[in-house]
Amino acid sequence: MKFFIDTANLAQIKEAHALGVLDGVTTNPSLMAKEGITGKNSILKHYVEICNLVDGDVSAEVNALDFDGMVKEGEELADLHDQIVVKLPMTKEGVMAAKYFSDKGIKTNVTLVFSAGQALLAAKAGATYVSPFIGRLDDISTDGLALIEEIRLIYDNYGYETQILAASVRHTMHIVNCAKIGADVITGPLSAIHGLLKHPLTDIGLAQFVADFEKGNK
Numbered sequence: 157m158k159f160f161i162d163t164a165n166l167a168q169i170k171e172a173h174a175l176g177v178l179d180g181v182t183t184n185p186s187l188m189a190k191e192g193i194t195g196k197n198s199i200l201k202h203y204v205e206i207c208n209l210v211d212g213d214v215s216a217e218v219n220a221l222d223f224d225g226m227v228k229e230g231e232e233l234a235d236l237h238d239q240i241v242v243k244l245p246m247t248k249e250g251v252m253a254a255k256y257f258s259d260k261g262i263k264t265n266v267t268l269v270f271s272a273g274q275a276l277l278a279a280k281a282g283a284t285y286v287s288p289f290i291g292r293l294d295d296i297s298t299d300g301l302a303l304i305e306e307i308r309l310i311y312d313n314y315g316y317e318t319q320i321l322a323a324s325v326r327h328t329m330h331i332v333n334c335a336k337i338g339a340d341v342i343t344g345p346l347s348a349i350h351g352l353l354k355h356p357l358t359d360i361g362l363a364q365f366v367a368d369f370e371k372g373n374k
């Protein structure tokens with residue numbers, strides 16, 4: 157399973173990379189705005205900075221809503237760096253653009269996916285990644301993990317190579333449960349990844365080892 161971090165914050169990306177388990181980064185227009193990254197040049201420069209910090213795929217989202225605009229923006233993004241994945245919304249135009257880019261061998265991530273039918277369309281269009289938003293489904297009393305299970309079943313039935321990128325991951329148990337179901341990738345905050353480290357018995361055991369070592373090595 158791949159771990160992506162879902163942020164445009166360079167310090168957090170560096171910290172996740174330093175742990176040695178980071179496989180890529182996802183961003184979206186809200187995450188860029190949160191970091192105060194506005195204006196075309198600053199946005200493009202920021203994507204390059206992110207690519208230079210990590211080894212894997214970096215999803216950069218188009219802002220255009222029409223097909224021609226998505227193609228123009230996506231081509232500009234893809235030209236920035238070979239780690240860039242063009243992120244496209246799950247709309248009719250987004251699906252058409254995913255097909256356009258996949259035919260050209262450019263990686264895509266179809267985002268804002270909330271149903272198995274949408275995920276099926278993204279795979280048919282040849283998307284590299286499909287991003288079902290599990291946290292946002294949980295927020296409205298709908299089982300986000302059940303959607304991952306449905307998509308896994310459909311993709312396995314037909315051998316689709318589109319990778320299931322479980323997005324809107326909010327906490328550590330989302331990661332563990334996505335791993336059980338067979339999501340290919342998760343993207344979430346650094347705190348959710350750090351949560352995997354924690355167990356009170358590890359802390360108690362380590363404190364004991366340290367105390368015993370110090371007793372015998374005074």
Ligand code: E4P
Binds near residue numbers: 289
């Ligand atoms: C996906 O790529 C999105 O950036 C993201 O996971 C959305 O998460 P949120 O629901 O926590 O905003």
